Amino acid sequence: MSTRFPKQSIRKTIMPAISLVPLLAGLAGCVTSTNTNLAVAPSAGPAAPRVVSRTVVLVRRPPPIFVAASGKRARLASMHSLNPDCSLEGYMTVRVVVSPAHGTATVExxxxxxxxxxxxxxxxxxxxxAEGMAAWYQSAPGYVGPDYVELEVIEPDGRAGNLGFHIDVR
Incomplete structure (x- = not known):
């Protein structure tokens, strides 16, 4: 006797696994996720289950390491949105979305x-x-060790993304 698996139960099985992949990708450099689900093989008749397996490999490179002197103000990045003639296209919107644990980050x-x-x-x-935006970092006085800052950058045309900085404070 075979069991038929409704499409709705298959979707409920697949969706939680897929929604966890971005979370896992943030925790490791390379993540492999395998989803195995039962589905009905159309050629074998409506009552014959078969195994469907799919493997997704996501590679997320860590942000580069930025070196900063302890207690000193350091520019992490400057961001410009210029026209080809070097005139200002518009200012980018830059926000600190993950503040450093051992210092401060500012945008100017x-x-x-x-x-x-x-x-x-x-x-x-x-x-x-040229006119633009800059992100700055300064560690707490005397702090030496790792820190992290993440910025959200929105360009004048609406494109957006996040920039992460792993900071080695020396």
Whole structure:
């Protein structure tokens, strides 16, 4: 005697496993998730179950390590949104979404040198300071060890993403 598995129960089995994958990806450099579920094989008739297995491998590279001197203010990044003629396209919105445990992170508007890759038409703007946003980090006085800051960056055209910084305070 065979058992038929309704589609609804299969979906309930798959969804929790899929929703955990991003969480697990944040905890490890490489995550493998295998979901095994029973489904009905159409060619074998409505009562014959078969095993369906799917493996998903997600690779998430850790953010680069940034070195900062203990107690000293250090610029983590400067962010620009410039037109090809080096005029300001608009300011990015930058927020600290994960504050450092052993210091402070701030965001400021100002004049900073852009750092566009040479393959970008805006690389000509790298030779002069331009208006933009900068993120700064300063550890607690005397602290030495690891710290972490995460920023949310929203560009003037609406594209958004997060930047994480692992900081080695020396």
């Amino acid at each position: 508007r100002g004049l900073f040198y852009p750092n566009y890759p040479h393959t970008n038409s805006r690389s000509v703007c790298n030779s002069q300071p």
